Amino acid sequence: MISKTINLTLKVWRQNRSDKIGRLETYPAKDISVDMSFLEMLDVVNEDLTRQKKEPIAFDHDCREGICGMCGAVVNGRAHGHEKETTLCQLHMRHFSDGDTIVIEPWRARAFPLIKDLVVDRSALDKVIAAGGYISVNAGGAPDANSLPISRDVAEKAFNAAACIGCGACVAACPNASAMLFVSAKVSHLAALPQGKPEAARRAMAMVRQMDACGFGNCSNETECEAECPKGISIIEIARLNREYFKSEFA
Amino acid sequence: MSSEVKLDAKIPDGPLAEKWDRHQFNLKLVNPANKKKFQIIVVGTGLAGASAAATLAELGYNVKNFCIQDSPRRAHSIAAQGGINAAKNYANDGDSVWRLFYDTIKGGDFRAREGNVYRLAQLSCNIIDHCVAQGIPFARDYGGLLDNRSFGGAQVSRTFYAKGQTGQQLLLGAYSALMRQVATGKVTLFPRREMLDLVTVDGKARGIVTRNLITGDIETYDAHAVVLATGGYGNVFNLSTNAMASNVTAAFRAYKKGAYFANPCFTQIxxxxxxxxxxxxxxxxxxxxxxxxxxxxxxxxxxxxxxxxxxxxxxxxxxxxxxxxxxxxxxxxxxxxxxxxxxxxxxxxxxxxxxxxxxxxxxxxxxxxxxxxxxxxxxxxxxxxxxxxxxxxxxxxxxxxxxxHYTMGGLWVDYNLMSTIDGLFVLGEANFSDHGANRLGASALMQGLADGYFVIPYTIGGYLAGTEFADVNAAKTPEFAESVDAVQRRVDKFLSINGNRTVSEFHRELGLILWEHCGMSRNEEGLVKAKTLIQNLRREFWENVYIPGTGQDLNQSLENAGRVADYLEFGELMVNDALERKESCGCHFNTAYQTDENEAKRDDENFCHVAAWEYTGDDETPRFHKEPLVFENVELSQRSYK
Structure with missing residues (x-):
């Protein structure tokens, strides 16, 4: 299929392990079809590098349909690039123009140590979930699913918060590298539902403490996280988290 | 080709509806105090893997859980969109366990086991109950009760959903349960690890060898049993709906250690x-x-x-x-x-x-x-x-x-989900057992979670309680060192070829061969041709692939090389299987066998069986084994959706 192509210049962060000094390297990206995704564009550049017997750019990716949360880079200063509510794998090259220079950097946060090039270690987010991001129920013995009616609005509210894909863009976008939007999404999802209520206050306290322990910064209402979240998670969730947190403080 | 080993699926006796209950009662139990003496390895953190790891830990077992991504939450189950089936009959439209069972058997064109599928239909209801208790935000109607929609191959509405993100929500539920067990210390997580070998000692699965994808270290882990929940092999076609890291390597390595591979030619388009x-x-x-x-x-x-x-x-x-x-x-x-x-x-x-x-x-x-x-x-x-x-x-x-999109074929397992290697259990898409020659929509999530939450917790106990275990230690038992050597040699070999073509080029070429000749329709001539093409491509790969970088580092080209090398062997196994099955059924459409209306024409006389393949050596023809499928409860008929 013949489609429009563009030529670009990439400036890509190259760094091997966090203890070495990184640098921006310049690579041409030629004859890029505008129907490609951003990651497919990087694939093409990597194939070229490999054919020149140079080491390709390491980047995390997996599902390539915007749901696994594995991909992500700061593109021209914006987490996942400039398109609203879009993961990097769903950012398509039709949103760029011929001759553009694109700067590509990894997520930068103390809690996300760099592994290589654009790959960072986000295991801190798993630690935060392990601190309390669940309802304590073992398999077996649950009552019939329809024994607990939940109004459609409440289910919807829970769903909207549960849509978080854990990509870390909120942290990368935040000047304080805070994970408040991530934490609040899980706290708010579970606190909205009757099943999650009994543990709601304890959960909020435990997850916020773990967030602090992992080296994430504090929230100072910059709202950059909401602007960059590929799933459109609202900062209303942070307000809900604060409510649960205060309850746990004063209860 | 002859069948030498009789494959015993160990389907319990008794009426269909009572088989699972009876079996649960007959299975030996591990008493609560003894569970903590057992180590279980679970590879994969999708719906099957995460639910199994969490549930086994809840029971008191010590679990080591491995995944290829940076976090267990990324597994490809997350991308499932539409929904999960359950025979709840909340819609009051005539659904029942029997109907879900029947639809699944018929949808699979009568190439799945009655016993397994009936159990799946029974457990479907427990899954929905458990997932709601976990806080999965399923779609609801204005009265606050759960909503359903319809999926292909069914005339009732039995599909539960969470917008178009059902897989994500179910996986995050299983992931949360898993992380809860990580916090208790019952599960130890090993992310960014790729399983590159299965270690057997005295014929039993006792551990795995992995490559740490960050450091390149080849690592060993021992256990009393190994559970593979490593998904399907759709990426053998290069282009598929699977995530980029989804691969056949873990299953294929187990195949090379003696686990039979069943119905590899059954791939869902x-x-x-x-x-x-x-x-x-x-x-x-x-x-x-x-x-x-x-x-x-x-x-x-x-x-x-x-x-x-x-x-x-x-x-x-x-x-x-x-x-x-x-x-x-x-x-x-x-x-x-x-x-x-x-x-x-x-x-x-x-x-x-x-x-x-x-x-x-x-x-x-x-x-x-x-x-x-x-x-x-x-x-x-x-x-x-x-x-x-x-x-x-x-x-x-x-x-x-x-x-x-999906692969119905997979490692052969019996009713206990145990492969032909003692102590190696296979769950979810990685096994072959429930979908026959075609999977119905919204049944993959159901099977993954049924296997993980409600089947393996019982059947693995039966195995552990009834087995004598030799002392095995990954640092001392020689089988581990031998396996590490083999894995290291292979890594070194990849890096030393220094040829002129990239890994992706080989993958693309293999994908086109299979899509053309072993895809939506097949014929003998094309399959024979594909076999030669794959053999030639494989030879060229080992002479002419180029892999940049080193083995002691994050090296995504090296990771891909290992997966594509396995696909180049596995692709041939698919073709062999397609050649052997001289009928059409479900997804396997051989143009020589079709009805007057161009539908798949089965040959129940000669092919009402599971084809299971045994590895016999590199470049050797694998040995064919047959598990006859016995239908006592449904009548085999030409599928009709008219």
Whole structure:
């Protein structure tokens, strides 16, 4: 299929392990079809590098349909690039123009140590979930699913918060590298539902403490996280988290 | 080819509806105090792996859980869109455990086991209960009760869903349960690890060898049992709806250690995917089957009609599924829908620039229900479509084409989900057992979670309680060191070839061979040809591949090389299997065996069996074994969706 192509210049962060000094390297990206995704564009550049017997750019990716949360880079200063509510794998090259220079950097946060090039270690987010991001129920013995009616609005509210894909863009976008939007999404999802209520206050306290322990910064209402979240998670969730947190403080 | 070992599926005696209950009672138990003495390795953190790891830890076992991604939450189950089936009959439309069982057996074109499928249908109800208790935000109606929708191959509404993100929500539920056990210390997580070998000691699975994808270290882990939940092998085709890291390596390594591989030629081609649009393409994106609830599939009646869809009047459109299958219409099973789309395109009636697409049109549904209602049901899918194609499906019909999506084949397991290697259990898409020759929509999530939450916790106990274990230690037992050596030699070999072609080039070429000859339709001549092409490509790979970088570092080219090397062997196994099965059934459509109406024509006399393949050495023909399928409760019939 013949489609429009563009030529670009990439400036890509190259760094091997966090203890070495990184640098921006310049690579041409030629004859890029505008129907490609951003990651497919990087694939093409990597194939070229490999054919020149140079080491390709390491980047995390997996599902390539915007749901696994594995991909992500700061593109021209914006987490996942400039398109609203879009993961990097769903950012398509039709949103760029011929001759553009694109700067590509990894997520930068103390809690996300760099592994290589654009790959960072986000295991801190798993630690935060392990601190309390669940309802304590073992398999077996649950009552019939329809024994607990939940109004459609409440289910919807829970769903909207549960849509978080854990990509870390909120942290990368935040000047304080805070994970408040991530934490609040899980706290708010579970606190909205009757099943999650009994543990709601304890959960909020435990997850916020773990967030602090992992080296994430504090929230100072910059709202950059909401602007960059590929799933459109609202900062209303942070307000809900604060409510649960205060309850746990004063209860 | 002869069958030497009798494959015993260990289906319990008794009436179908009582088999699982009886079996649970007959299984030996591990007493609560003894559970903590056992170590279990679970590889994979998708719906099957995460649910198994969490549940086994809840019971008191010590679990080591491995995944290839940076976090267990990324596993590809997360991308499942449409829903999960359960025989709840909340819709009061005539559903039952029996009907779900029957639909699944029939949908699989009578190539699955009655006992396993009935158990799956029974457990489907427990899954929904448990997931609601975990806080999964399923769709609800205004009364606050759970909502259902319809999926292909069924005439009842039994599919539970969370918008178009059902897989994500179910996986995050299993992931949360898993992380809760990580916090208790009962599960130790090993992310960014790739399993590169299974270690057997005295014929029992006792551990695995992994490569740490960050440091390149080759690591060993021992256990009393190994559970593989490593997903399907659809990426053997290069282009599929699978995630990029989904691969056959863990299962294939187990095959090489003695686990039989069953029905490898059964791969599901999903009818509703965004069509291929360029050679650079890295993956294909599925548009949920749920869209066929409201979308109407059509092509122009006249071959070569290049008018825009809006310019083609109603009288000149062929709604080929509705016309051919009036009772199921657009909701025929996936294999039937895919084959019909291909047939239309082969006749020159395909649409779009490549001619390899059909329309999925929502104009009637929007006119009937309003844009708001359609947006409420499918909004996120429509947005996804627009992001990828730049076209607005509210205004113009979607263009769709079939793509590789799921693999019904997998490692052979018995009723306990144990493979032909003692102590090696296989769950979810990685095993072969429940979907026969075609999986119905919304049944993969059901099977993954049934296996993990409700089957393995019982059956693994039976194995552990009834088995004597030798002392095994990954640091001392020689089998581990031997395996590490073999893995290291292979890594070194990849890096030393220093040829001229990239790993992706080989993968793309293999994918095209299989798509052409072992895809939606097959024939003997094409399969024989494919076999030679794959052998030649494999030879070239080992002489001419180039892999940059080193083994002591994050090296994604090296990771891919290992996976593609396995695909180059596995692809041939698929072709062998397709050649051996001289009938058509479900997804396996050999053009020599079809009914007058071009439907798959089974040969129940000679092929009502599971084909299981035993590895006999590199470049040797694998040995064929047969597990006859016995149908005591359903009558084998020609599938009809008319």
């Amino acid at each position: 999903h009818p509703t995917c965004i069509p291929v649009h360029g050679t650079y393409q890295s993956k294909l994106t599925l548009m949920s089957e749920s869209l066929r609830n409201d979308g109407r599939v059509w092509v122009p009646k006249k071959p070569g009609d290049k008018r825009r869809p809006a310019e083609i009047p109603e009288s000149e459109r062929d709604y080929f599924l509705e016309n051919k299958y009036p009772s199921f219409g657009n909701l025929v099973p996936r294999d039937v829908a895919s084959r019909n789309a291909k047939e239309q395109c082969d006749k020159g009636k395909g649409v779009g620039e490549t001619g390899l697409a059909v329309y999925l049109d929502f104009a009637d549904a929007i006119a009937r229900d309003g844009e708001d209602v359609i947006a409420g049901k499918y909004g996120n899918l429509f947005e996804m479509y627009e992001k990828i194609t730049g076209e607005n499906p509210y205004k113009t019909p979607m263009m769709i084409y079939p793509a590789v």
